[in-house]
Amino acid sequence: MEPTRSGCADVNGIRLHHEIYGEGEPLVLIHGGLTTIDQMQGWVQPLAETRQVIAVEMQGHGRTADTDRPMTLATMGDDIAALLDVLAVRKADLVGHSFGGASAIRTAIQHPDRVRRLVVISSPHARSAWYPETQEGMSRVGASMAAQMMETPTGKLSQTWPDPQRFPRFLDKFGKMMSEDYD
Numbered sequence: 001m002e003p004t005r006s007g008c009a010d011v012n013g014i015r016l017h018h019e020i021y022g023e024g025e026p027l028v029l030i031h032g033g034l035t036t037i038d039q040m041q042g043w044v045q046p047l048a049e050t051r052q053v054i055a056v057e058m059q060g061h062g063r064t065a066d067t068d069r070p071m072t073l074a075t076m077g078d079d080i081a082a083l084l085d086v087l088a089v090r091k092a093d094l095v096g097h098s099f100g101g102a103s104a105i106r107t108a109i110q111h112p113d114r115v116r117r118l119v120v121i122s123s124p125h126a127r128s129a130w131y132p133e134t135q136e137g138m139s140r141v142g143a144s145m146a147a148q149m150m151e152t153p154t155g156k157l158s159q160t161w162p163d164p165q166r167f168p169r170f171l172d173k174f175g176k177m178m179s180e181d182y183d
Contacts, residue, residue, distance in 0.1 A: 022048030030100030077106030
């Protein structure tokens with residue numbers, strides 16, 4: 001399925017890639033960690049039959065390059081609200097999977113006037129709610145995994161970033177963010 005519009009929005013010091021599909025009430029679709037819009041196409045297509053789907057790639061994911069800006073879930077929540085401002089969308093439903101669910105929760109907490117409905121898929125409200133094995137695995141994400149992560153969609157797309165050698169640093173930032181307590 002081809003988007004009706006796509007581009008990068010300048011928000012909070014990054015260029016946030018997004019694609020818009022379909023027409024109707026706006027729904028922001030946020031991917032899981034280390035994935036992209038492409039992995040969400042199975043969700044985009046049926047949702048776009050009745051909704052305007054705004055699919056987004058968060059900092060360091062896919063076509064949204066990483067920067068020196070710190071990476072936190074609170075910042076991700078602000079990025080979604082800023083994207084809605086750029087797109088002149090007053091209020092939207094948010095659907096987030098895993099890391100995207102945590103980002104959607106932060107958007108709803110920080111900008112409740114911008115969120116109509118919140119759908120969180122496979123993401124807890126706090127780090128302590130993950131299984132211990134999952135917490136341990138998330139804590140291991142880092143630069144040491146860069147070579148093997150180059151086979152992931154985010155790793156492959158990082159080669160097109162203005163500064164592709166940033167990918168190991170992005171993995172360190174992502175792993176640090178996912179290792180910290182949030183509630």
